[in-house]
Amino acid sequence: MGKVLMKGNEAIGEAAIRAGCLNYFAYPITPQSEVAEYLSRRLPEAGGVFLQGESEVAVSYMIFGAAAAGARIFTTSSSPGISLMCEGISYIAAAQCPAVFVNIMRGGPGLGGILPSQADYFQATKGGGHGDYRMLVMAPASVQEAVEMVMTAFPLAEKYRNPVMILGDGLIGQMMEPVEFPDDLRSEPSNKDDWATNGMDTRRSDKRNLVKSLFLDPDQLNRNNLALKAKYDRMNREEVRYETYHMDLDYRVLIVSYGTMSRVCRTAIDNLAEEGIDVGMIRPQTLFPFPVQQVHDAAQKQSCVHVASIEMSMGQMVEDVQRALQGVKPVSWYGKCGGDVPTPEEIMEFVRTLL
Amino acid sequence: MTPDLKGIVIIVGNYGSGKTEVAINLAVASHAEGVAGVRIADLDLVNPYFRTREARHQLHRLGIDVVLPPEKYLHADLPILSPDVAGMIKQPGPLNILDVGGDHVGANVLAAVADAFGDKPPQMLQVVNPYRPFTETVAGCMKIRREIEAAAKLDMTGIVGNANLIDETDVNVIYEGHRFVQRFSRESGLPVAFVTADVGLMTDLDPDRLACPVLPIRRQLVPPWGRSANLAAG
Incomplete structure (x- = not known):
């Protein structure tokens, strides 16, 4: 077929x-x-x-x-x-x-x-x-x-x-x-x-x-x-499953995002790379079990100064991201939850404010 | 060769066959060809996302009249039909395109405005994408035709070939789709009004292999990480 x-x-x-x-x-x-x-x-x-x-x-x-x-x-x-x-x-x-x-x-x-x-x-x-x-x-x-x-x-x-x-x-x-x-x-x-x-x-x-x-x-x-x-x-x-994007780079910001929201983030990450801002992403494919260890390890990278949980909600997954990080790096949330999906431009703007 | 259509043109077809992209791009192409007074009405009471209304701002800017329910009802759980649609049918302009929801369920709405057509039967075109479930065979297309005609209480007058796999469409998909609608045409007796092709494929298409007009598609219904094509280009 x-x-x-x-x-x-x-x-x-x-x-x-x-x-x-x-x-x-x-x-x-x-x-x-x-x-x-x-x-x-x-x-x-x-x-x-x-x-x-x-x-x-x-x-x-x-x-x-x-x-x-x-x-x-x-x-x-x-x-x-x-x-x-x-x-x-x-x-x-x-x-x-x-x-x-x-x-x-x-x-x-x-x-x-x-x-x-x-x-x-x-x-x-x-x-x-x-x-x-x-x-x-x-x-x-x-x-x-x-x-x-x-x-x-x-x-x-x-x-x-x-x-x-x-x-x-x-x-x-x-x-x-x-x-x-x-x-x-x-x-x-x-x-x-x-x-x-x-x-x-x-x-x-x-x-x-x-x-x-x-x-x-x-x-x-x-x-x-x-x-x-x-x-x-x-x-x-x-059973932990996840996917990474641009993780081989010396990313300054690590995004954690899942579902279709992560595809908007990919576009934002590509555009930011053209501006010279390297951003990496972990996309959890399983939300329970959450990739706790993987997010923790990725945030430890020397170049990484901030971790952002980007979701179409008022900040839910961000609590698992904080749990994973145990305070080793600052964590922020960005999102919307009225039905409009955050645009690549809005995500880029948010990432710039973290630097 | 772009399609040359006048009067009331109703766009129907199975769920997800691409009626809305066809309706929007037909409106734009006809407007560009110099048809003065193109109007398009969104009669989709079935689909919750990805409707004609998503392109309303671009269409308005081009001077194409878009008939929609009031703004505050655009995301209603139970979609509603604007009373302006009956007015448009009773006093049609040079070209009036009706974008109807999918399957016979979506076509039910036409029976509600049937009185407005009076004794002048409109053109009703069945959009077919053979890469969609339930229309991968001619028998499947014939079944959907019968169901839509029964629900709409109108006769189908033509076929639109809209073969595509969105971003993975190549010219062979268009040629295959063209052959498919020719077969459907032979078995149904309905003429092929036109086929479609993404505007990016137009230069690669050999017009001698397509025995009908081709409507270029500038894609409008895109997910939030994509960007809809500029309808004013070209």
């Missing part, structure tokens, strides 16, 4: 099918409704099931049920819809079921607006729902990367038996770029027989599998939380 021109939302839908996920439950919301639109056409062709729930709360528990039964499952929504799903996500994490959630972020809080945003960083990486759980969070910067991350998300969710989130801003969902898909289905075998309630006859086992999130015995609850913590510690050790 050659290249095709796709909206991010359509490509995310197609990528899920290519990853062997034939179950999709969702509720429409701008700016991600094209995933549902696309899959309502494509899933029946592929032999799959698309079900629209009566609300995002309902969808999150439909996902829980399907995941507990061992089905490969995902959903997509946008910020207010994800807020409604957070309760179900907490239950799914507690019960150690794999599922993939895609958030195509719009402006908030509240109903906010329909334009792009990155203001759900805290919600995705620090909780959202209640209790001691984490999601593995990946942030694509292009439509092609969204495809690759969706295809990676399913095996990761199954490896850790934990929800995985793809965190894209509205632009990732709405913009069109040429993309390529692998010809073959990349459907890895699932480990579901070890834990899913898929029937003892089906898996030819005499062992009962039990999926639950209620642990009234304090020792049992503590043990469950320790098991979850061990998984999140392992993610921190093994």
Whole structure:
């Protein structure tokens, strides 16, 4: 199959099918409704099931049920819809079921607006729902990367038996770029027989599998939380992904930026280089686990006098950047969160003020 | 050879086929060819981003009339239709371009203004990019044609070939796309009104290989790290 021109939302839908996920439950919301639109056409062709729930709360528990039964499952929504799903996500994490959630972020809080945003960083990486759980969070910067991350998300969710989130801003969902898909289905075998309630006859086992999130015995609850913590510690050790830009130069400013915001930063960095101002960038591809060590090490470079977190929010990722730096270099935040994406010129102006 | 169109021209097609770029650039090319009084109306009630309204300032500066909902509703969660559209259809200028939202869902809006057309059926052009999902086959294009005609309660009158992979488009993509719309034309009986090509590819294109007019595209709907092309150039 050659290249095709796709909206991010359509490509995310197609990528899920290519990853062997034939179950999709969702509720429409701008700016991600094209995933549902696309899959309502494509899933029946592929032999799959698309079900629209009566609300995002309902969808999150439909996902829980399907995941507990061992089905490969995902959903997509946008910020207010994800807020409604957070309760179900907490239950799914507690019960150690794999599922993939895609958030195509719009402006908030509240109903906010329909334009792009990155203001759900805290919600995705620090909780959202209640209790001691984490999601593995990946942030694509292009439509092609969204495809690759969706295809990676399913095996990761199954490896850790934990929800995985793809965190894209509205632009990732709405913009069109040429993309390529692998010809073959990349459907890895699932480990579901070890834990899913898929029937003892089906898996030819005499062992009962039990999926639950209620642990009234304090020792049992503590043990469950320790098991979850061990998984999140392992993610921190093994799953950090990031990309660098201009890091071989003697950069004076280090930018940390993710998603489509990082592409605006690239243009600003190229323009600043022409002015003789060298700037480097780390783009976290995983937001949890955050590349703590990598950002810390990059800031240690002798030439680097300042670190800037540039985001389409009022300063959320900047807290992880500060945590990574432990005070070794000054950190600033720059961003906007009304729907207008900061321009390359605005970023250049901000970087100049740091020098 | 640029397209020569007059009266009311409705631009329809499947979601993401490139209707808005075609509509904007058709307005600009016709204006440059000396058509006095080009008007363009944004009827896209489907797409939340990347709409005709993004080019409104450049179009206004060129003297092209843009019919839009009031400014304060431009980013409404539920897009609205300006009542000025019916007025434009009832009293058309020399060239009136209607940029309609994608698929039959987007074309539903045409049934709402159907009365305004009276007994003069307008031209309705189906934009086709064979590199998009659901229109990579002639059968797919025929299905979308039927669905749009049923929703709009109007007949399709022509095809616009808009083959492209945005930044990765080369002349072979244009030639392939041209062959594709010729096949669609043969099977549907609809004429090919024109094909498009990015303005940067125009000098490399062999006009003898294209049996129809070519509309140069100066891309307007770009992400924030890109820059839209100057519509006044050339």
